[in-house]
Amino acid sequence: MPRTRPIALVLGLLACFGNRSQAAASDPDPQVTAIRCGYLLAEPGSPPIANAIVIVEGDTVRAVVGDPAQIPQNAHVVDLSDQFVLPGLIDCHVHLAMEFTPDVRLRELQDSDADRAITALANARKTLLAGFTTVRDLGSSGDAVFAVRDAINNGRVSGPRILSAGEAVTPTGGHGDNTNGFREDIFEQPTPMDGVADGADPCRAAVRNQVKRGADCIKLTATGGVLSNIGAGIEQQMFEDELRAVVETAHLLGKRAAAHAHGARGIKAAVRAGVDSIEHGTFLDDEAIELMRQHGIYLVPTILAGKTVEANAGIPGYYPAPVAAKARAVGPVIQSAFGRAYKGGVKIAFGTDAGVSAHGINALEFVYMTEAGMPNAEAIVSATTSAAYLCGIQDTAGRIKPGMAADIIATSASPLDDITELQRVTFVMRGGEIVKKDGASLLRP
Numbered sequence: 001m002p003r004t005r006p007i008a009l010v011l012g013l014l015a016c017f018g019n020r021s022q023a024a025a026s027d028p029d030p031q032v033t034a035i036r037c038g039y040l041l042a043e044p045g046s047p048p049i050a051n052a053i054v055i056v057e058g059d060t061v062r063a064v065v066g067d068p069a070q071i072p073q074n075a076h077v078v079d080l081s082d083q084f085v086l087p088g089l090i091d092c093h094v095h096l097a098m099e100f101t102p103d104v105r106l107r108e109l110q111d112s113d114a115d116r117a118i119t120a121l122a123n124a125r126k127t128l129l130a131g132f133t134t135v136r137d138l139g140s141s142g143d144a145v146f147a148v149r150d151a152i153n154n155g156r157v158s159g160p161r162i163l164s165a166g167e168a169v170t171p172t173g174g175h176g177d178n179t180n181g182f183r184e185d186i187f188e189q190p191t192p193m194d195g196v197a198d199g200a201d202p203c204r205a206a207v208r209n210q211v212k213r214g215a216d217c218i219k220l221t222a223t224g225g226v227l228s229n230i231g232a233g234i235e236q237q238m239f240e241d242e243l244r245a246v247v248e249t250a251h252l253l254g255k256r257a258a259a260h261a262h263g264a265r266g267i268k269a270a271v272r273a274g275v276d277s278i279e280h281g282t283f284l285d286d287e288a289i290e291l292m293r294q295h296g297i298y299l300v301p302t303i304l305a306g307k308t309v310e311a312n313a314g315i316p317g318y319y320p321a322p323v324a325a326k327a328r329a330v331g332p333v334i335q336s337a338f339g340r341a342y343k344g345g346v347k348i349a350f351g352t353d354a355g356v357s358a359h360g361i362n363a364l365e366f367v368y369m370t371e372a373g374m375p376n377a378e379a380i381v382s383a384t385t386s387a388a389y390l391c392g393i394q395d396t397a398g399r400i401k402p403g404m405a406a407d408i409i410a411t412s413a414s415p416l417d418d419i420t421e422l423q424r425v426t427f428v429m430r431g432g433e434i435v436k437k438d439g440a441s442l443l444r445p
């Protein structure tokens with residue numbers, strides 16, 4: 001958008017001098033766009049509207065109208081009258097600065113924060129072109145993702161809206177301790193600045209440090225995890241006073257707390273400590289489902305991650321032995337856990353854990369969600385309005401209505417009928433900037 005401002009300024013100046021010619025008045029203003037939609041799903045969960053027109057001004061939706069006569073004269077018209085238009089998608093769980101491959105541990109030793117920032121930007125743009133106009137990054141080492149987020153927010157590069165957790169808060173040897181399994185002289189002992197903390201006070205310091213460096217939300221590892229190179233299982237790994245310290249400090253500072261949790265005991269402890277979401281929820285039992293429902297805690301399912309690690313664990317040497325063992329335990333049950341949670345009335349917000357899987361294939365998660373019994377319409381709600389609520393951006397993103405960010409995508413047929421349409425997004429507008437049209441990227445290099 002910034003590159004278009006000077007033209008708008010010139011038009012504004014002409015108008016000020018009172019000699020704006022007739023030709024200039026009818027020239028399209030690059031700040032005003034009218035999108036003619038075949039169908040518009042303005043409010044996911046409600047029926048789509050036929051032949052609606054979305055008026056965008058700058059980075060914001062100004063109006064949704066039905067009569068072509070209401071298109072402003074100076075609008076640049078985008079014809080999506082044979083397309084299905086919906087709000088930009090939101091993935092509540094990604095790791096932009098990495099992508100797991102067998103050489104991931106070698107890259108831990110080689111990559112600088114600068115390398116990671118370049119990686120994160122490339123992955124963010126792949127994700128944007130796949131129709132995800134907002135992502136929540138739940139744990140990346142160093143400052144890389146903050147730098148990418150800020151560059152996008154400042155208009156220096158195009159990309160999705162990024163909410164970043166910084167470093168996950170984790171105990172020594174926990175799922176978020178990036179030094180697990182390395183020779184002891186390679187990395188310095190991690191500290192609360194790196195998110196590693198044992199005991200309630202260091203947990204408070206770890207949260208405060210992430211907020212100090214710019215975190216939008218807080219990630220904590222309530223249980224062990226699959227891809228950390230340590231044979232400590234996937235059950236609870238933080239004490240209740242540590243969980244409470246993390247959540248209370250996050251909430252004190254106005255941030256949401258997202259708990260990575262696989263084992264049922266760890267899930268329940270995290271829910272009782274007041275977290276805002278359970279990420280993964282692999283071994284949810286009936287009691288955990290009921291607790292989450294009662295407390296209105298979101299589940300972010302990440303079925304795609306479970307399927308990915310299960311498949312990779314079958315490739316000899318792909319993962320270290322402790323990781324492969326955990327992957328074989330989690331993969332086969334994560335989809336049915338999601339299905340039971342959904343049927344048990346738990347609130348669902350879309351998330352993939354992309355970075356475990358390849359970036360840009362995030363919409364495959366919809367297929368797994370609907371296979372497990374969630375109707376297409378509700379799966380779309382989970383990635384728009386519900387995800388916006390979990391991320392605290394419900395007044396900005398997740399719907400197409402006046403005052404909301406102009407984050408708009410399209411598919412060539414209705415994803416309400418065929419959810420795989422979301423894997424073939426044809427059009428992406430992010431903050432009023434068209435970055436994909438007719439299926440082709442328009443991103444500035």
Ligand SMILES: [Zn+2]
Nearest residue numbers: 093095138353
């Ligand atoms: Zn994750």
